[in-house]
């Protein structure tokens with residue numbers, strides 16, 4: 555894939571339209587919005603989307619656009635309202651279910667055809683939402699693709715067993731730590747970096763101590779169903795290989811002492827280890843900027859007992875910093891004439907070539923400006 559794919563605002567806009575706004579997008583951890591009236595604002599492609607916990611405790615998503623004159627309804631990234639969302643411009647007020655509940659002089663208002671304002675028709679525009687693995691996934695497409703095929707299928711395909719992910723009971727885990735990384739790199743560089751392991755020996759000294767097979771540069775994602783084995787002298791997935799916590803209750807013996815890495819296109823990476831889960835979500839903001847939110851998930855008991863998660867957090871936090879440094883080092887060179895026709899993929903990285911083909915296919919004609 556030529557360098558322009560990572561530097562062109564036009565290609566990024568095409569990706570927003572044909573990938574980020576067309577697919578299921580992992581938006582928020584459901585548990586972050588615990589109480590009715592809790593909301594979070596996120597960017598999905600070119601749209602601002604609100605995810606809101608209703609009075610009936612259901613999560614819903616809406617476009618963050620007031621139906622009166624189009625003002626952005628919520629400008630805060632997250633918050634908690636009592637019962638309504640009120641537009642700061644002319645005070646149109648929406649229920650947590652999106653319905654228009656009040657507007658100044660409502661009885662006298664007319665729509666463009668001279669009709670009374672209908673509270674449902676002029677409610678907030680709903681966005682499709684599904685909850686899985688404890689996260690709310692949203693889709694802006696008018697006719698969303700199958701969640702089962704697109705999201706669940708990606709995980710099943712990687713693990714090679716449809717029930718393997720269920721063993722970790724990710725929806726029941728709690729966030730022990732969250733780190734948000736603001737990365738000055740195109741989102742595809744981050745995906746490609748996550749898919750490869752050719753760099754592990756050079757930039758991940760701590761990770762390769764715990765997972766010695768990564769020194770050979772063969773990605774865990776290369777083989778379907780493959781989990782990278784912990785080194786024989788390693789007790790847990792921690793910064794110094796010391797013991798972690800008890801193995802998650804459902805984890806099968808063959809999943810113990812192993813690390814699995816899964817990419818769920820377009821923006822999610824999941825790492826499974828026996829005692830916790832590392833769940834990354836990307837928010838592509840511009841052609842050269844991506845926010846990555848990473849959650850470290852543990853059992854309720856580990857969190858309730860206030861046990862020290864820092865040794866396990868530190869391991870992958872360092873990996874993230876090492877990876878994102880590498881992506882930031884690469885991004886400026888994407889506009890060099892030296893990279894006009896792209897680089898080299900080593901044979902073990904055929905899945906990165908597949909990713910490139912997939913993107914090209916998604917963009918169709920609209921991505922031609924950046925075609926090779």
Ligand code: FES
Nearest residue numbers: 620622623641644
């Ligand atoms: Fe929101 Fe007027 S734009 S109330």
Ligand code: FE
Nearest residue numbers: 747753758877
């Ligand atoms: Fe890495």
